[in-house]
Amino acid sequence: MIGSLTADVRSIDDAGDREDLLHKKMHLELVANTVALKDVVLPSKPWELIAVGAENRLTTGVPGNHVIVYRGELRAAPSVDAKVHKAHKVVVKLATRARSFEALIREGELYAGPLAEMSNRAVPSCYGVFRVTNRTVVDDENDCSFGCLILADLGEPVESFAKADEMFQIRLVNVLVELHHKMHMTHGQVYPVNVFDKNGWPFLVDFSRAKLNHQCKFLLERDALKEFGLDVKPKFEDLPCKELYKVTEAVNGWRPSSFICYNLAFDVEFLESPLDIMDKAPPEFTAEDAFEDAHEAIIKYYNKWMPATGKGKAHADALEENRVSWLKEFKAERARASRG
Template sequence: MSLVADVSSYDTFEEELDVILHSGMTLQAVKGTSVRPLPFAHCKLDATVELTARGKPNGVAVYRGITRDEHNSNSAPIKVAVKVAERLSSLGELTREAKFYVDRLRGLVDYCVPVCYGVYQVQDPEGGQYGFGCLILEDCGDRVYSFVHYSDEDDKTLFRTRLVNVVFELHKSNVRHGDLQSKHILDKDGWPYLVDFSRATDHACPRASDPTSEIEFGKTLQPSLETFGCQEFYETCVDAKAWLPYTFKCDGTAFPAYSHLRAPRTVADFLMKMDTTGTTPREAIELAHRAICDYYKKHLPEKGEAYEDDLDKNLVFYCDQYEEDYARRLAEDVDAEY
């Protein structure tokens, strides 16, 4: 398959057209780099929207454009993103990335990652300002710049739910993205797509067999990283706000919600240990219960209401119990010293 390409952008500073690939160049498809080839024997590529400027350290500039049948002006165009190699070494990196799509991501095309149409290499590179070839991918929309970029709460929840599932599917395929920032997530009609697999690696994810339905968005306590096991998937859930806040505050100190919401006595013990103002055991345990109640009321209102009802009935009892237990432990510590 041959490709005729016009890839350029207007340089407003120099007030001239900055051409990186032009129609006088002959580009040939690199074997083994396409998940799905472009559907034309003779393709014309026009890309004039610069997404990433030239001169980056990786030697790759990114453009948005269309491909169409060069010999049929009535053919339906295909929207594409074009990664142009400014150096020969950069073309090698793009080729490796394309083969990763072919070898490892083929099963995720159409719902997790864009279609890879392959790498096209300039046959007689001119050097200088011109490129050495390009990687052509399906255009899957704009970067999101935030994992929760929708303003509407329902749309926001839906997008982040889909995002967590996309990363989950990636890890089920034994692939770690390696650079999962928001700039590498695209929004295609409300569906997240992952791009830029230049740092992707093999990955045996410890969460790969877990159903993502266990993560009930906004209602599940955030576990520790050590408990969860997979850093990239964990960080995705955190950035997508899949879990409730990791900590709650009591008397100015932050406590992990996952381990301390069910342990008011542990919180009270810490307050007693760190106290320098004469807090009593009764005050410490009440502070702990009130802080836990406030967390639940803010993030799980029904549970918070039930917790508050229980405190109205039983707080005095809880205070009596803790006060007696604290005094007993204090006496045991004194006896142990003698």
């Protein structure tokens, strides 16, 4: 555990054109109950937080939240043998207002509290929240640093949930199920920018909008997605948890509950009843067109959403073998309906 640090703090304008040194050799003291360093070896030696320049600025976060995010390094102080204590690559969330610093303390307490069990497994290691003890005002009271939250650097966030590897998608849903059901917490911002891929395992960051005491009604066990992507998407009222529902939807954890044919939406139950689909064909469709479009829609759905089942190929093969008799049956059915 690091008890104190020294650091330089810099301010950069929104365009990234101007960088000003606000504080040099700032003293940072650890805020209690904000450290979660599971499986991270960190000897109690003097450490320095190496300040970063404009090129390492990651984001300003939500507009108006007065938190700037940088990349940096925790290095052994010059008095310590740097060869013995390797530098730790970190991300620094720097608060420039007293209120935003209080929010960082809350986030640090979450990492050290309910999220501690997930540290270095599904959330980043947290080196702690540090309060500035020698803060000095440069221009006015609003132009200074109050403290920072230091987390392990996980690299770059994922680009898209839908394009991620299927195993990663399953693991992401399982991590959220654990967060909701075991920690009774919602994240609040499960977007690609806040999800990282560490050797195939999802890591969540930015718990600034997390909520506690969540009683999740999304009834899935951690291994519930054994048939990932094969189950039909349920109605929201059947699994009423907005966060898990939206994420499972985003990773294609369910297949669509309907498909399109004749510019009409059909429930997936119609996949097993081609004749019932054809009965809904608009009157301007010939029997041949209605027949071909219905079977094409069925095969397309199977191939896109259930490729591993082989149902698309099986239906196409059966159609090729039985096209004449099936079409004859449909024409006869249509003729009877028109006479009735």
